[in-house]
């Protein structure tokens with residue numbers, strides 16, 4: 624793996640309209656408008672990074688953001704999964720700074736969702752941006768960024784079933800896990816739960 628030199632960018636925490644500043648709390652109905660606002664901000668970040676197409680797609684709950692950059696349909700396609708919703712930030716008294724006022728401390732971004740999952744999927748958005756700028760893409764890329772992961776993804780199955788052709792991919796990259804070391808690594812396998820009635 625090669626490091627691509629470039630200017631350090633701080634658009635994730637500092638941009639006023641960035642996803643980290645939007646309280647996209649899927650579990651609370653009073654944040655419904657914030658969910659749409661955050662989905663639109665994610666869509667914008669995908670288009671800014673070089674996606675040919677990005678859209679906010681309705682579900683029976685909070686919307687899904689879909690984006691793609693197809694360089695050659697005969698090449699393999701990677702589908703990146705992530706989510707833009709976050710857990711409620713309470714108890715607020717335990718925060719040293721506002722949960723939706725991102726700050727950088729010791730090289731890390733502190734904000735609700737920065738480590739689950741806004742930071743992780745944004746890493747892949749920025750990777751796309753670098754590949755677009757350096758014309759170094761070797762696969763097609765699609766993004767599915769949902770807004771209901773923290774409430775059990777009640778509408779994702781239906782969404783996927785209704786959009787099989789759109790989401791068709793050779794590999795799925797889950798950008799919703801922890802960083803095991805500061806070096807690049809690829810994890811394989813993931814825990815999960817199955818609920819049956």
Ligand SMILES: [Zn+2]
Nearest residue numbers: 739740772799
């Ligand atoms: Zn997550």
